[in-house]
Amino acid sequence: MIKTYINNTVGNIIIDDFSNKTNDNEDIKCNSIYNFVNKNKSLQGELGIRTLTLPLENDVDSDEVELNYQSLNLNYFNKVMYFKQFFPTSGDTTHRLLVHGEDKKLYIYQMFYNLNMLNWTYQLTFNNTPIVLAYKKNGLDSILISSSDKLVVWSTNQTPYQLSNIPTITSMCVYNDILYCTVEDDANKIWYTSSHNPESIGTETDVTKSILLNDETGACRKIVTFKENLYVFRDYGISRLNPYNETPIYNQIYSSDSKIYSNTVTVCGDCIMFMTKDGVYKFNGTSVSKINTVLNNYLADINEYAVATNLQDKYYLALRVNFNDGKQILCESETDYKNNALIVLDLQDNSVKIMRGVDIKDMLALKAEFVEKIIVTFNSKDKDKIGEITNDGKYFNQELPKFYSSNYIIQDVNNVTIRKIVVEADSGVDIQIVTDEEVYTFTTYTSGVNEFQSIIPCKKFQIQIASTAHTPYVNFIQLEYEKRK
Numbered sequence: 001m002i003k004t005y006i007n008n009t010v011g012n013i014i015i016d017d018f019s020n021k022t023n024d025n026e027d028i029k030c031n032s033i034y035n036f037v038n039k040n041k042s043l044q045g046e047l048g049i050r051t052l053t054l055p056l057e058n059d060v061d062s063d064e065v066e067l068n069y070q071s072l073n074l075n076y077f078n079k080v081m082y083f084k085q086f087f088p089t090s091g092d093t094t095h096r097l098l099v100h101g102e103d104k105k106l107y108i109y110q111m112f113y114n115l116n117m118l119n120w121t122y123q124l125t126f127n128n129t130p131i132v133l134a135y136k137k138n139g140l141d142s143i144l145i146s147s148s149d150k151l152v153v154w155s156t157n158q159t160p161y162q163l164s165n166i167p168t169i170t171s172m173c174v175y176n177d178i179l180y181c182t183v184e185d186d187a188n189k190i191w192y193t194s195s196h197n198p199e200s201i202g203t204e205t206d207v208t209k210s211i212l213l214n215d216e217t218g219a220c221r222k223i224v225t226f227k228e229n230l231y232v233f234r235d236y237g238i239s240r241l242n243p244y245n246e247t248p249i250y251n252q253i254y255s256s257d258s259k260i261y262s263n264t265v266t267v268c269g270d271c272i273m274f275m276t277k278d279g280v281y282k283f284n285g286t287s288v289s290k291i292n293t294v295l296n297n298y299l300a301d302i303n304e305y306a307v308a309t310n311l312q313d314k315y316y317l318a319l320r321v322n323f324n325d326g327k328q329i330l331c332e333s334e335t336d337y338k339n340n341a342l343i344v345l346d347l348q349d350n351s352v353k354i355m356r357g358v359d360i361k362d363m364l365a366l367k368a369e370f371v372e373k374i375i376v377t378f379n380s381k382d383k384d385k386i387g388e389i390t391n392d393g394k395y396f397n398q399e400l401p402k403f404y405s406s407n408y409i410i411q412d413v414n415n416v417t418i419r420k421i422v423v424e425a426d427s428g429v430d431i432q433i434v435t436d437e438e439v440y441t442f443t444t445y446t447s448g449v450n451e452f453q454s455i456i457p458c459k460k461f462q463i464q465i466a467s468t469a470h471t472p473y474v475n476f477i478q479l480e481y482e483k484r485k
Helices: 294-298
Strands: 008-015 030-034 036-039 044-045 047-052 053-055 064-066 078-086 091-103 107-111 119-125 131-137 140-147 151-155 162-163 169-177 178-183 189-193 206-212 220-226 229-234 237-242 249-255 260-268 271-276 280-284 288-291 307-311 316-317 341-348 352-356 360-368 371-378 387-390 402-406 416-425 430-435 437-443 446-460 461-467 473-484
Touching: 030 036, 030 294, 030 352, 036 402, 044 151, 044 402, 064 437, 078 131, 078 140, 078 360, 131 169, 131 371, 140 169, 162 271, 178 220, 189 220, 220 249, 220 260, 229 260, 260 316, 271 307, 271 316, 280 294, 294 352, 307 360, 316 360, 430 446, 437 446, 461 473
Parallel strands: 260 307
Antiparallel strands: 008 473, 030 402, 036 044, 044 473, 047 387, 053 064, 078 091, 091 107, 107 119, 131 140, 140 151, 151 162, 169 178, 178 189, 189 206, 220 229, 229 237, 237 249, 260 271, 271 280, 280 288, 307 316, 316 341, 341 352, 360 371, 371 387, 402 461, 416 446, 416 473, 430 437, 430 461
């Protein structure tokens, strides 16, 4: 009698840390993730968006109500801006939101005023989406609002006045009481004036000058103050501007092979964050380093509509991502969407959260008394809404589809058979084993530990996790397998 013995090896694959820091098997990595977040080593649902709410009174215990923008009957909103004014005579401070939309009018909402309504004050209109700069003028809180057709100067206790005979200002900042600007039609120049009145921008005078930055790093797109220095972000580089000479000079301190998207340039505490065609970068004033995230593998070829802001040591970046899975999540079913994702990068631990399916047009990091939140407008889907970023895992009360995928695990010419799957998770979470030939789905039937017996032969496999609950969790997954020697 002939006997045949087959020597198999029994093994386990365990994922008990979805932040990819302490997995037992270092070959297991996150391949794709969206609408799930890594929190305390677990997968959880968190990021969401809802209609903007604001407190009725300047009191931490005040009720919040939805901003009544629907009464304007606009098909879309472009931007929400913020203007804080201190009145020296009375000692009062007002907090205003400025809203620009389809009808080109600038609507004003006074926060903490017990009136949830927007008013078209001073009959201000702008043909295109404006940019805004808050600064001090003659000791008063003031604001510059610039669009393609005009620039508006508005100071406390004064009626706003308009300037229409100057170049279109595309970026501006104040440094040592001097206003610095980049302009649209002469993008290789920085204009600066010791007068805070920008009437002379575009014309050389005794108080208004320009400096030509003419080198291979391209046009000047954004000028910012950072660590007591002036930095100019160009199409393909960063220049430091030295304003202390009679004629300011500049030094090129960084050049990039990929175009810098100027609307992603954001001062974030002790660094400046920005994005190029090939990734997200951090600039500390002297050197640039790339932020390594799973997102870098899926960036779209063009991200001209990407925008960013900063709040509470987090970098918020709306952009376009190629998830390459054939799915259409929320805004991706629209034919004209510009962006389809929001990433939130925690600058303390470099952790990343990704919300998929949102076409964000603009973001405002609102800081007003005790209120801190990110206000958003949209390009396509829900462009008639004004929203805010939340932690409830929903998108305007819709459940966000959440997804996680590992890389392919155990790629071997010999067959592997998965015998058992153990997962600690919320009920209704789908665990998919994607092999080289089939997809096997197991749905958790209870919150807690779920165990599934299986016979899944394969040469390689992925672990995928999906859920449509708004706050699901997955703590760990364990797969028991036999591998033929």
